Amino acid sequence: MEKLKIAIQKTGRLSEKSLQLLSECGIKVSNSDRKLRTEARNFPMEILFLRDDDIPQYVENGVADIGILGENEVWEKEKEVDEIEKLGFGNCRLSLAIPKDEEYTGLEYFRGKRIATSYPKILGKFFSKKGIDVKIEELGGSVEIATGIGLADGIFDIVSTGSTLIMNGLKEVEAIIKSEAVLIANKQLTPARRELLERLLFRIRAYKRGVESKYIVMNAPNSSIPRICAILPGMKSPSILPLAEEGWSSIHSVVQEDQFWDVIDALKDVEAQGILVMNIEKMIL
Ligand code: ATP
Ligand code: MG
Structure with a gap:
């Protein structure tokens, strides 16, 4: 079976976070003995541990299919690789x-x-x-x-x-x-490896969206629901569930991390009560 070969930094500021990202994508890697290469247990992936300076070259020539490293190294090395996705760490x-x-x-x-x-x-x-x-x-x-x-x-x-x-x-x-850290890819991936990359990207994006969003739940009198709905951006419209107490509802929605406090301030003004805020682990659109 084809495997996707990913190069990540062996030791340094990006190594732990790169492994953590793979783990958030459900890809289990054991690297207790710090070998130079290892295989994921539950995804067709081989992991190469390299110096970040060498990653652009190895991705360009196909020794690795994809790699995680700082954009600064990608720009400096000027290799022919595709920048696929910013990863939100190593800023x-x-x-x-x-x-x-x-x-x-x-x-x-x-x-x-x-x-x-x-x-x-x-x-x-x-x-x-x-x-x-x-x-x-x-x-x-x-x-x-x-x-x-x-x-x-x-x-x-x-x-x-x-x-x-x-x-x-x-x-x-x-x-x-x-x-910031980015995912780069070789320009001539085989169709099978491109498909593996798409599977990985799907998971990375679900994780990134989760990190960037909060799940919020609140109670409100039914009369204020229209005003609350106008404030909440949500994925679709918010979910509204009747509470045991007559005339009250529980309202659930997803809010972007960067709009979060503005939304909370606005909600307080329209009689929302008992607002709960939760982290989202993954978000699939
Ligand atoms: P290697 O041995 O793999 O060549 P290195 O010494 O070149 O490692 P590190 O210091 O581990 O690299 O940094 C790796 C990347 O982390 C940098 O290229 C940069 O993109 C990112 N980074 C984020 N913050 C910092 C920081 N404060 N200092 C250095 N690098 C940072
Ligand atoms: Mg380096």
Whole structure:
């Protein structure tokens, strides 16, 4: 039987979350001994554990069919792969930073300056579009110490909270691009593997929708049901069940996480009571 080969990060910031995503999709992977490859127990899938830098290349040449990694690595490696789905974790940005006591005067500040980075292609493209010449010092890691040791005037690196920058006496002056983990795929998958990918994607999307939504239940007098229905977006219209108490109903609906508090505030104004909010594990449309 055909198997879908997925490459995920062996150790690092994305490895646990990648395995967790597979587990949320009902795919059981045991990797207790941290082998380089293993098979899923209940899905035709083989898992390859690799360095994230190598994943774009292996997906391009078909050693792996699909892979999970940061968009930043996908952009930097410039391999021929398809970006299939953003995964909602591993969020970060790529930013320019300079020593904290320097006065920042805008992008022109960097003209003729040396910038250390592990992302020379992304950075080079950015400054060439702006028509600003800079000198890029490519480093494999520990970019944040480059200014302190006199190797560069500024750095271009991944930032999530900014604490690493502060610890190294730097300040973030420009956030250039945002990145998150994505699923990428080989461009010439066999029909059988494409179908397996579709099955996986179906599960990933159901999980993502669940994470992004809340299930809410409330009681209300029947007279306020029309006003409540006008507030609730829901998948279809909300479900309305009569309560034992005459003239009252229980109303059930699904609300997007990002609209959630606004909806709750509005509901309080139309006599909704005993509002319960629950997490949704999976949501299939
Ligand atoms: P590898 O050994 O696999 O090459 P790495 O050191 O290149 O690992 P990690 O530091 O584990 O990579 O980060 C993996 C990815 O996690 C990054 O490419 C980025 O997409 C994402 N990420 C999210 N937040 C951060 C952060 N604060 N610092 C670094 N990476 C982050
Ligand atoms: Mg790496």
